[in-house]
Structure formats: structure tokens, C-alpha cells
Amino acid sequence: VKSAGGALLALVLAFACAPAPVRAQMPKAPASGAAASGPAAVAVDSLDVDSALSKLDAALRWDPLSRIGSIETVRHRIVFRAEAGKSPPAAAIMDGAELIRAAPPYLADGELRFPADFVSAALGAFNRAAEVERSRFRVAAILVDPGHGGRDAGAVGRHVVNGKKLELKEKDVVLDVSRDLFDRLSKTYPDKRILMTRTGDTYPTLEQRVDIANSVSLAENEAILFVSIHANASFNKTARGYEVWYLSPEYRRTVIDAERYADSAEVLPILNAMMEEEFTTESLLIARSIMDNFDRAIGKLSPSRGIKAEEWFVVRNARMPSVLVELGFITNPEDAALLSDSSYLRRQSEAIYSGIKDFITKFERTGGFTAVR
Ligand SMILES: [Zn+2]
Secondary structure (H helix, E strand, O other): OOHHOOOOOHHHHHHOOOOOOOHOOOOOOOOOHHHOOOOOOOOOOOHHHHHHHHOOOEEEEEEEEOOOOEEEEEEOEEEEOOOOOOOOOOEEEOOOOEEEOOOEEEOOOEEEEEEEEHHHHHHHHHHHHHHEEEEEEEEEEEEEEEEOOEEEOOOEEEEOOOOOOEEEEHHHHHHHHHHHHHHHHHHOOOOEEEEEOOOOOOOOHHHHHHHHHHHOOOOOOEEEEEEEEEEEOOOOOOOOOEEHHHHHHHHOOOOOOOOHHHHHHHHHHHHHHHHHHHHHHHHHHHHHHHHHHHHHHHOOOOEEEEEEEOOOOOHOOOOOOEEEEEEEEEEOOOHHHOOOOOOHHHHHHHHHHHHHHHHHHHHOOOOOOOOOO
């Protein structure tokens, strides 16, 4: 998106449109060697095509007429123009944007030679690009948010289970599940920041929870996941089952830091729309992943009410892919009996954990699902 891209693109076009070089009339090298005296001397510190390509783990496209070649990996390509003889201090360009600051491949006796400096510069450029891609699609932090707490009990259910009186509070159930989820995530991901909005019976306001989420400092292009845990209530005592919510696609936020793109204000809305779309997609994918695991783990005990989209305050104000899990209905006698059973809550926290883990594995392995840029 940088404006320098235009100039570099022009340079690539200049390469492609340049008239045939004067050196085209250079005599063919004698068949019997003695190359050292000719203009096409092979530099000692250069590689032939095969060894250069195997070092770069890339393929070569080469047009002998224009002498324009490109060195291509799955995701990147470096375009160069080869002169005959020792290569001039000209440039090669990666992905139409990044200048490779080393003399490009050249022709010696009709064979392409790759200066060693060029090969290491190209390798460096490929490696830097790979590094950026890895960091772009790394989940750096997970924020677990047990709903309610303190003076806010959330949903409260009073039931008689097996002749015993049972009072169940949402704030306790969701804290129990969240703590176990936190422990599992911390154990599996020692290199990620695993956080909770509350660890005891306290009440952070919704704004405070969102602030915690948004204050996590991330390296460029790192992602943070936000998982809010709740339990449901209804006046209809027969309503029961679990749900996973994700951010509604209709909702639009300013996701991208406007200051960083101050010099390209006109593209900001476009970038924003792209990022927004990405977060929505990711939120839906986490929701699906958690739902699949819930179905497997507790689907026989409590019904699935499916994946839902809504503009929840907590979810929509967090600048990150976010989901909200409803464990079951505190107000339903069967669900309440399950939610008061610690082994059932372990199954639930494990299902949420597995859902997040499945998502992260796919997300990081595929480079954010849409990595080719
Ligand atoms: Zn709640």
C-alpha cells in the first residue's frame, strides 16, 4: 500500500520495455574455452542455475529474448534482467515492491550465472517475507472472560434436584469453567499470553473487560482471541441447551490504527473493511470449532441451540476475533443439574479448550487461511 510501490512498479515496467541492449552484438564465446580473456568471464563467486535454485529452493522462469527472468517460490518472485558479461549494478525486485540490493544474474557464454551476493540477498528477502507471514498469523494471546461476578450474580436458578434444594449462580459456574480453560490453555501454550478478566468473585465492568482486551500489546500482525463464558436464563423453564455466539457481520468498527496509515487516508476504509471481514470470519471459525467440540463432548446430555450472531457489547468492542459461549440454562432443571456437576463442567471447559486449540492449529499452519499476499 506504500506509495513507493508505484515507482518500483514503473521500474519493473522499464525493465520489460527496455530496448535490446547494445551489447547484443557481443561475439559468441569460442567453443574451445579460453573464456578468461573474453568479456564473459565467469566470476569465481558465482553459482550456476541448478545450484543457485537449489539454494533458494525456487524455480526459474527465463525468457532468452528479453533476458528477463524470475525466480519463483510458492508465494514470492524476484524479477531480474540479465546482461551479458559481469552483471551491472542493476536491481532485481521481489513481488514488485522490494529491491534486491545486489548485482543480478548475468550471462556468461550464454549461460546464466548467479552472483553469490545476489543469491544470499535473495535468500534473505525470501526469509524476511516468511518471517512476516509467520508473525502475521500467530495467535499471541488468549483472553478468557468469565461473565458477571461480585455483586452481579448473572442468571440465578433455584431447583430441587433429587430431593435437594439447589441454588445455582451463573457467575460461579462460568468462573469454574473459565479457570479450568485458563489452566489448560496455559499448559499447552507457554509461549502465548493467557489472560483472565477476573480470577475471583469480583465484578469488572464491561468497559474494564474490553479495556483489558484492547490493552494487550501485540507485535505487528499478531492476533488475540477473546472468549467470553456465560450461562443462559429464560422465563420459559423448558428452554435449555448450549450456544456459541460470534460477532455479527453487519457490525462495522474502526479496526485499523488510523495513525499508522495517515499518509494513505483514502485506502483506510478499504483496509478496515478487509480487516473487519477477517475478524468476522475468524470469529465464526472459532465459534464453529468450539461448537463441534461441544457437540461431541456433551451433545447427548444437552441440546445444541447452534451458532448465533449478535452484537454483544463485550464482543463487539474487542478489537479481535471474539466469541461468547453460553454453557446452558441456569433456569432449566436438567441443565441446572448438569451445570452443578463438576465433571460436566470439566467436559465443557475441555470442549472449549479443544475448539480453541483446533482453531489455532489451523490458523497458524495455514497462515491465517488467506496467507498469499
Ligand atoms: Zn451472562
